[in-house]
Amino acid sequence: MPKKAKPDRKNANPPEPPSERLRWDDLQVVLAIGRAGSLVGAAERLGVNTSTVARRLDALEQALGVHLFDRSPTGIAPTELAEALLPVAETMERTVTEALHLVEGRETEPEGTVRITAPPGLANWFIAPALIRLRARHPKLTIELDASIGYADLTRREADLALRIARPRSGDLLAVRLTEAPSVIVAAPALIERLGGRVDRLDALDWITWGADLTSFPDARWIAANVDAARIVLRTSSMDAQIQAAQSGLGAILVPRPFARWIGLAEVPLARSLDKRLPATPSGALWLVGHRALRDVPRVRAVWDFIVREAETFAD
Numbered sequence: 001m002p003k004k005a006k007p008d009r010k011n012a013n014p015p016e017p018p019s020e021r022l023r024w025d026d027l028q029v030v031l032a033i034g035r036a037g038s039l040v041g042a043a044e045r046l047g048v049n050t051s052t053v054a055r056r057l058d059a060l061e062q063a064l065g066v067h068l069f070d071r072s073p074t075g076i077a078p079t080e081l082a083e084a085l086l087p088v089a090e091t092m093e094r095t096v097t098e099a100l101h102l103v104e105g106r107e108t109e110p111e112g113t114v115r116i117t118a119p120p121g122l123a124n125w126f127i128a129p130a131l132i133r134l135r136a137r138h139p140k141l142t143i144e145l146d147a148s149i150g151y152a153d154l155t156r157r158e159a160d161l162a163l164r165i166a167r168p169r170s171g172d173l174l175a176v177r178l179t180e181a182p183s184v185i186v187a188a189p190a191l192i193e194r195l196g197g198r199v200d201r202l203d204a205l206d207w208i209t210w211g212a213d214l215t216s217f218p219d220a221r222w223i224a225a226n227v228d229a230a231r232i233v234l235r236t237s238s239m240d241a242q243i244q245a246a247q248s249g250l251g252a253i254l255v256p257r258p259f260a261r262w263i264g265l266a267e268v269p270l271a272r273s274l275d276k277r278l279p280a281t282p283s284g285a286l287w288l289v290g291h292r293a294l295r296d297v298p299r300v301r302a303v304w305d306f307i308v309r310e311a312e313t314f315a316d
Contacts, residue, residue, distance in 0.1 A: 024096060026060045027089040029053060033069060034078055034086045093156065110302035111140035118163035121239030122286070123147035125262045127163070130310045138302050154291045160300050161307070162289045172292045178311035180285040181257040183219050186265035191249045200271035202278075203228045206251035211237035218282035219254040226278065256284060258311070286311070 032042035033053070043050045061068055068082040078086070118127055123145055131143055152158035154173060167175050187205070199205065207227050210220040214237045223232070233251050236242055243263050246253045252268055260267060270278070288307055294300045 024092055026056070027085065027092055029056045029060065030068060030082060030085055031089040031093065033057065033076065034082060034089075038076055109140070110138045110299040112299050113142045113144055114161065114299050114303045115144040115146065115159045116161045116163070116303070117146040117148065117152040117159040119149055119165070119239070120147040121243070121259070122163050124240055125243065125259070126310070127307075129262075130306075133310075134303065134306050137306065138299075141299055141302065143303070154289065160290065160294055161303060163307075164287045164289055165284055167285070167287050168289055173289055174292050174295055175287045175289045176308060178286045178288050178308065179256065179258045180283070182283040183222070183254045183281040184257045184260060185252050185268040185270070185281075186246065186255055186260045186263075187252040187268050188247055188249045189266045191252075192266055192268055195268075198269045198271040200274050202226060202274070203231050205231065205268070206233045207231050208234040208236070208242050208245050208251045208253045210242075211235050213237055218284070222279070222282055223254060254281065256286070258286075 028046065029042065032045045033039065036042045036045055039050050039053050039057075043053045046053065057069065066081055067079055068085070070077045070079060116123075116127060124147060127145060131145075134141065134143070146152060146159060151164070152162060154160075154162060163178075164175075167177070185205075195204065207223060209223045209227075209232055210217050212235065214220060215224065234242070234245050236245075242253050243265075245251065246265055247263070253265075255263070255265075257267075288304065288311075290300060290304060295304070
């Protein structure tokens with residue numbers, strides 16, 4: 001009886017083609033680690049825990065049969081291959097973003113999620129209180145509000161819209177100036193009433209200013225140069241804490257004029273003699289920024305237009 005042919009075990013389980021072993025999700029991990037320089041930072045960027053990032057990296061290196069990052073007790077560093085992959089991953093990221101823009105542009109009415117990033121003071125006292133009015137206009141919208149000092153990268157879809165104190169100078173971004181005004185001295189109306197008229201010297205007031213880590217802020221520098229340090233009763237890097245303290249009557253703070261209305265504080269009346277001899281307070285602008293490709297997506301356009309209208313309400 002003739003012998004049965006043995007199966008060709010070599011080709012029984014052919015290896016996966018490269019396209020099946022390297023996907024965009026994998027390159028996202030490589031890109032996040034490369035940008036953050038750590039597994040912890042990469043996990044924060046990806047919105048997962050550190051052990052998940054480590055497992056995904058291990059699985060990718062095993063699937064590719066290559067070593068991408070050198071890990072040690074002091075940190076993680078990309079190999080030469082990972083360094084070469086990073087610009088490729090960035091190109092893929094841009095391509096995916098452009099594809100999403102095309103899909104999102106098919107919306108016919110404002111619905112879905114819009115992500116807004118803003119400094120904590122603006123997020124808490126300008127955007128958050130206005131959302132009830134946005135909801136009344138567009139009930140199908142959901143807002144994700146990131147209150148942070150750090151700048152989200154709009155070109156990488158870390159946010160859809162941003163409130164910034166400086167106009168961006170790079171990237172395919174659009175910006176509109178919402179306000180431009182000097183800072184003013186404000187306090188609780190009850191405190192101003194107790195002062196009994198116009199203030200003729202700054203040391204008639206107790207003051208609230210920024211903490212040691214934010215002394216470079218223009219408002220903090222102005223207070224340091226013009227107010228007796230003995231009259232400063234609170235230093236804090238929390239805008240919320242400053243506002244709450246001022247609202248309680250603890251002391252005066254320096255804020256952009258439109259912001260005073262958002263937080264319900266009143267401008268302290270200054271005697272003409274004091275007003276004349278004081279140096280000008282810092283002046284600044286507030287910008288609304290978005291990616292050009294998202295400008296006409298209905299949900300983004302609706303929120304953009306709403307924020308512009310809200311800012312106009314408080315304009316001089």
